[in-house]
Amino acid sequence: MTDLSQTVTEGFTSRFDASPTGLWSAPGRVNLIGEHTDYNDGFVFPFAINRRTVVGLGLRGDRLLRVASSFAEETVELPLDDLTPENLAGWSAYPLGVAWALGQFGADLSALPGFDVFIDSDVPIGAGLSSSAAIESAVAVALNDLWQLGLDRRVLARVGQLAENRAVGAPTGIMDQSASLLGEADSAVFLDCRSLDAEVIPLGFDVAGLELLIIDTRVSHAHSTGGYASRRASCELGARMLGVTSLRDLTVDDLARAQKVLDDETFRRVRHVVTENQRVQDTVRTLREQGPTAIGALLDASHVSMRDDFEISVPELDLAVETARGAGALGARMTGGGFGGAAIALTPRALIPAVTAAVTAAFAARGFAVPDLFVVRAADGAAREQ
Ligand code: GAF
Numbered sequence: 001m002t003d004l005s006q007t008v009t010e011g012f013t014s015r016f017d018a019s020p021t022g023l024w025s026a027p028g029r030v031n032l033i034g035e036h037t038d039y040n041d042g043f044v045f046p047f048a049i050n051r052r053t054v055v056g057l058g059l060r061g062d063r064l065l066r067v068a069s070s071f072a073e074e075t076v077e078l079p080l081d082d083l084t085p086e087n088l089a090g091w092s093a094y095p096l097g098v099a100w101a102l103g104q105f106g107a108d109l110s111a112l113p114g115f116d117v118f119i120d121s122d123v124p125i126g127a128g129l130s131s132s133a134a135i136e137s138a139v140a141v142a143l144n145d146l147w148q149l150g151l152d153r154r155v156l157a158r159v160g161q162l163a164e165n166r167a168v169g170a171p172t173g174i175m176d177q178s179a180s181l182l183g184e185a186d187s188a189v190f191l192d193c194r195s196l197d198a199e200v201i202p203l204g205f206d207v208a209g210l211e212l213l214i215i216d217t218r219v220s221h222a223h224s225t226g227g228y229a230s231r232r233a234s235c236e237l238g239a240r241m242l243g244v245t246s247l248r249d250l251t252v253d254d255l256a257r258a259q260k261v262l263d264d265e266t267f268r269r270v271r272h273v274v275t276e277n278q279r280v281q282d283t284v285r286t287l288r289e290q291g292p293t294a295i296g297a298l299l300d301a302s303h304v305s306m307r308d309d310f311e312i313s314v315p316e317l318d319l320a321v322e323t324a325r326g327a328g329a330l331g332a333r334m335t336g337g338g339f340g341g342a343a344i345a346l347t348p349r350a351l352i353p354a355v356t357a358a359v360t361a362a363f364a365a366r367g368f369a370v371p372d373l374f375v376v377r378a379a380d381g382a383a384r385e386q
Contacts, residue, residue, distance in 0.1 A: 048183025
């Protein structure tokens, strides 16, 4: 039994005075490349990581929902009949939002029993590694099993996204839940966010002697406020003004025309998305043809585009990227929604200590908070544990 499985079993028993029927887990994710492309119907290339959320869940004989976790003292209770997005708030909106969203995808909530759930996680919160999608995906697979809904994983990803959009209030895309549900060890998920076709592609990091180093800047971010929503709105405005359904419908050859039609800021937002879609496809092709040591320049270009065109980086992320590159990383970029969170640095294994030391020293010299640096591996997606 893993440590998390044990704390969840013990937590469930002490809060609910019973044993869970089962344990399910789902990983956080890191995005290798393809940022702010998902809600533009574009391409992303994330992978599930070896940090997970574990949930213990048991059905009840009545229609009460009870949610507890190791990160909050309170146990939240809500009758299933009162389950609406408006009645949800705080951390419990993630698990309860999933239960509500399952109802929007065909589960007959009026005929199903209530449940108790206990949650624990080692996915860092606020680091851009999708701690929220890990909770949503773990609860989604658990309820799909115990409520016997028979929904497939692509639908469960949409369930998690709907929970995040409506119950949590963050206008996010489908990437994070897809990575958490569809990920496989040592591989990344090449997802077409329009068709939801997903291809699992081996990364080959191990054979190439590479590691993916996470540099958590400790600058925390939230996607339910401000910048994320305004970037999404700019993309939608750009698509409308250019007469396309979404920015996915544009290629780099359309950018000259776009520049004539759009104001400078909207044009730069559009240029980021259009070029980023191209970079995702180039990364997948390069990985296949030349292996992972050849993708560094694409990661670097992605960061520059987010820094200068999409304007979602912060000084800490820029410093992390520049310093990691200077210390020998093959490529580096901020990852996730931006405005804080983490950068990634694709780094030869032997250089991990040097890059870690250089970034830590550079942050200290600039008076920034002490960053947290750690390696992640590509792991399997959500699963029943017991
Ligand atoms: C966050 C969102 F949740 C994703 O849907 C995606 O848009 C990402 O930011 C940016 O690529 O993680």
